[in-house]
Amino acid sequence: MRDGRFSIPTEGAFKDRLCKTEGDVLHAVVPTSLVEYTIWFKHIGEKGHLRGRTRTFSAIRENYIGIPMKWVDKYKTFCPHCQQDQRRKQDTRIKPIIVNLVWERHQCDLIDLRKFVCTYEGDEYKWLLHLKDHHSRFSFSVALKKKESRGVLEAVFGIYNIFGPPTIFQTDNGREFAESMQAALKERRPALQILNGRARHPQSQGSVARANAVVEEYIRILMRDSPEVPWADPSALNAIAWAMNTTFSAPIQMTPYKLLDFGFRLSYYGL
16 A cells, blocks of 8 residues: 555665664654654555554654644644545443453354455355454454354464463354354363353454444455455455554553563564
8 A cells, every 4th residue: 555645765765863762772762854754654554554543643743743733633624545445433331341461252153254255265255253362453354255153263263272261152043153052062072161241242253343444444445446456355354453462452552462571572563
């Protein structure tokens, strides 16, 4: 995703413009001529995914100083991508679920992508499993051909065989999470607690439902900017998951990746 108004700055554009801030961390002082470009670059993101107001400002502060939030607000008023992808916001006054530990509660849902049906390696994919850790906001996405318990079960265990299961596994009570699937989960993970929220009920599944909208937006952007790439391609879904998991989250005041603390800092992405 590029903008014809901008060109890539030369290597020396920020030369002799570094200064130390708290903790002796070097940040660049952005010259006036590059302010708009810098906001645009951080707003679009390294993977071409739009960031919101708070996340754009957080990404800027990781590397630069001298750009206030009001400049970000002003830029967003005329950003062509924001105008095109603006979604209608709804008032969602819900009682939050309190979770204090990472991997304590996972929320799982299926995203209906039949309107974006795609073909990958000869098979049609119409659904996307979205699994999210409620505390860290860390997300996983797996493409599915059909809305059936067997495919969901295989996708869930594909994740848990690598990262391990949570204490609580929460789903809605749709057909995709049938009793046969829950019995299989309990058989393989006896200590796993399974909770059923009411289908499409924001008080119980609100966190993953809101994240579903973000995933759908990323897929729309992918289809618009790279129509030759099927969204079911694991590399495309991994890029979307990476963008979500390495983006600043206001509720936890850091990125999901950083909260999980994998043992090293990804300095290239400013995490």
